Amino acid sequence: xxRGTIRAYVLGDAQADRVVPPTGITAQLTFFVSAAMAxxxxxxxxxxxxxxxxxxxxxxxxxRSATLRLSAPADQKAEQTAAxxxxxxxxxxxxRARALSAEEQAALLAPWFGADLPLEDLPVPQLVEIIEGDxxxxxxxxxxxxxxxxxxxxxxxxxxxxxxxxxxxxSLRRLGLIAVLLIGGATAAMITLAAxxxxxxxxxxxEVLRLVGARxxxxxxxxxxxxxxxxxxxxxxxxxxxxxxxxxLPEASDAGGFLTGLGFQGATWLVPLLVPVLGAVVAFAAxxxxxxxxxxELR
Amino acid sequence: xxLPRKESIATPADSTACKxxxxxxxxxxxxxxxRVVLGAGVIELDNVxxxxxxxxxxxxxxxxxxxxxxxxxxxxxxxGKTTLMKLCYGALLPTSGQVRAFDADMASLDRDQMALxxxxxxxxxxxxxxxDHLPLxxxxxxxxxxxxxxxxxESENLAELLAWVGLGSRTDALPPELSGGERQxxxxxRAVIMSxxxxxxxxPTGNVDWEMSQRLLQLLVELNxxxxxxxxxxxxxxxxxxxxxxxxARVLRISNRRLxxxxxxx
Numbered sequence: 001x002x003r004g005t006i007r008a009y010v011l012g013d014a015q016a017d018r019v020v021p022p023t024g025i026t027a028q029l030t031f032f033v034s035a036a037m038a039x040x041x042x043x044x045x046x047x048x049x050x051x052x053x054x055x056x057x058x059x060x061x062x063x064r065s066a067t068l069r070l071s072a073p074a075d076q077k078a079e080q081t082a083a084x085x086x087x088x089x090x091x092x093x094x095x096r097a098r099a100l101s102a103e104e105q106a107a108l109l110a111p112w113f114g115a116d117l118p119l120e121d122l123p124v125p126q127l128v129e130i131i132e133g134d135x136x137x138x139x140x141x142x143x144x145x146x147x148x149x150x151x152x153x154x155x156x157x158x159x160x161x162x163x164x165x166x167x168x169x170x171s172l173r174r175l176g177l178i179a180v181l182l183i184g185g186a187t188a189a190m191i192t193l194a195a196x197x198x199x200x201x202x203x204x205x206x207e208v209l210r211l212v213g214a215r216x217x218x219x220x221x222x223x224x225x226x227x228x229x230x231x232x233x234x235x236x237x238x239x240x241x242x243x244x245x246x247x248x249l250p251e252a253s254d255a256g257g258f259l260t261g262l263g264f265q266g267a268t269w270l271v272p273l274l275v276p277v278l279g280a281v282v283a284f285a286a287x288x289x290x291x292x293x294x295x296x297e298l299r
Numbered sequence: 300x301x302l303p304r305k306e307s308i309a310t311p312a313d314s315t316a317c318k319x320x321x322x323x324x325x326x327x328x329x330x331x332x333x334r335v336v337l338g339a340g341v342i343e344l345d346n347v348x349x350x351x352x353x354x355x356x357x358x359x360x361x362x363x364x365x366x367x368x369x370x371x372x373x374x375x376x377x378x379g380k381t382t383l384m385k386l387c388y389g390a391l392l393p394t395s396g397q398v399r400a401f402d403a404d405m406a407s408l409d410r411d412q413m414a415l416x417x418x419x420x421x422x423x424x425x426x427x428x429x430x431d432h433l434p435l436x437x438x439x440x441x442x443x444x445x446x447x448x449x450x451x452x453e454s455e456n457l458a459e460l461l462a463w464v465g466l467g468s469r470t471d472a473l474p475p476e477l478s479g480g481e482r483q484x485x486x487x488x489r490a491v492i493m494s495x496x497x498x499x500x501x502x503p504t505g506n507v508d509w510e511m512s513q514r515l516l517q518l519l520v521e522l523n524x525x526x527x528x529x530x531x532x533x534x535x536x537x538x539x540x541x542x543x544x545x546x547x548a549r550v551l552r553i554s555n556r557r558l559x560x561x562x563x564x565x
Contacts, residue, residue, distance in 0.1 A: 211428070213414050217411075
């Protein structure tokens with residue numbers, strides 16, 4: 001496609017645009033489909049981006065923390081906790097370590113045993129939270145030292161349950177992107193159908209234009225411009241509505257968990273702006289192919 | 300005469316379609332034989348045949364339309380007049396033989412070249428073929444529009460052309476609002492607005508009364524006197540006989556799928 005042709009498509013020609021009669025139903029269909037698909041695409045993008053953030057956060061936060069579980073007789077628990085804290089403090093790569101208070105441990109068990117759990121009467125192990133430094137620590141070496149000095153200590157670096165969580169979040173991110181691609185494909189299919197309907201409805205117009213000496217590019221341009229502009233305006237409206245709806249979602253909070261984290265943050269608010277542009281590109285390509293195919297059937 | 304001057308004729312970009320002799324030539328001798336030879340033609344059909352649905356509609360048609368000549372094409376309904384006209388402006392390609400326009404083999408032209416060629420061949424269709432959503436002036440100016448010519452610069456010519464066909468006061472009317480005669484005159488105006496070398500008219504008087512058919516015929520004769528090659532397909536022998544008193548016309552008749560030169564029996 002030459003530069004002149006591209007300029008003609010972008011700038012248009014008022015006379016050429018008038019040559020093709022307005023087709024109400026296909027115009028409305030294209031506009032509605034583009035708006036609806038853009039709205040859904042914004043949500044799919046929000047889901048994908050939020051899932052990505054969640055996967056990164058879980059991966060990052062859980063990777064940087066570990067838990068030491070101390071099982072010891074009640075009279076030795078304080079002594080072994082102090083020894084464990086001393087070992088952890090001496091371990092390179094451990095940023096900080098602290099023993100959870102009885103209240104914190106009771107809060108952790110409350111979902112299963114209730115709030116009035118008499119923790120002091122139960123052989124509950126002491127939990128120590130370990131926060132890893134930037135350089136990281138030698139997990140295997142720490143385990144060896146703990147087994148030598150504190151046989152009742154078990155180091156849990158969260159690997160076992162961190163991996164499926166991160167994988168789940170990454171899967172959600174992929175699903176969001178696949179949804180965006182499917183939305184794009186469905187948009188292309190719907191616009192192709194609408195363009196074909198418009199081309200069929202205007203078969204006589206196209207034939208007359210060919211007979212009076214119109215080039216294929218001239219005829220195609222009239223249809224392609226119209227459908228592209230409809231898709232662009234529809235998608236812009238759908239994007240605006242989608243972004244408004246996403247903005248109205250609750251802010252991310254620990255209490256709300258994953259559901260309140262849906263949405264865009266910072267520069268990612270700019271990402272939905274691509275939706276109308278991509279919608280227009282899809283409409284342009286779909287209508288261009290449909291018009292060329294239809295014109296090819298005419299002499 | 301309000302038609303655009305010669306220098307405003309659109310010329311195709313490809314050199315193969317630009318070799319037309321522009322002057323009016325005296326029609327050469329016409330032989331009374333099945334191969335009708337009318338001179339070096341702007342449109343030439345060489346042993347053309349056309350088949351459709353397993354049957355031959357036209358067979359072994361050879362004819363050359365000389366520049367500036369005037370021809371009638373006649374024959375009974377269904378004899379293939381419209382098919383032959385379509386072959387002349389490239390809406391159909393022959394199943395055998397060759398159709399040349401301005402020395403170019405139509406079968407070898409690509410789609411853009413065919414579009415450019417059609418700007419040099421004005422066609423008046425039997426059913427006029429207007430765009431019903433556009434007013435008359437825009438319909439007549441359609442060839443200018445699609446060729447990218449500046450409508451503003453051509454507005455004076457357009458107004459003169461519409462006045463020439465007697466539609467100067469109907470410029471804003473939509474095609475469905477026009478009478479049969481007005482539609483045919485508008486179709487003729489559209490056919491000649493690009494100042495084509497050839498004007499093909501398929502039953503241009505088919506839906507109008509005798510007075511209007513005479514008016515249309517007179518317009519076509521005027522075009523021929525300006526040097527345009529004119530071919531009119533018509534089954535109306537009365538009209539053809541009347542025309543022969545105004546213009547030196549040759550009459551071609553399709554009979555049994557073949558083209559013959561009509562003689563004194565007409």
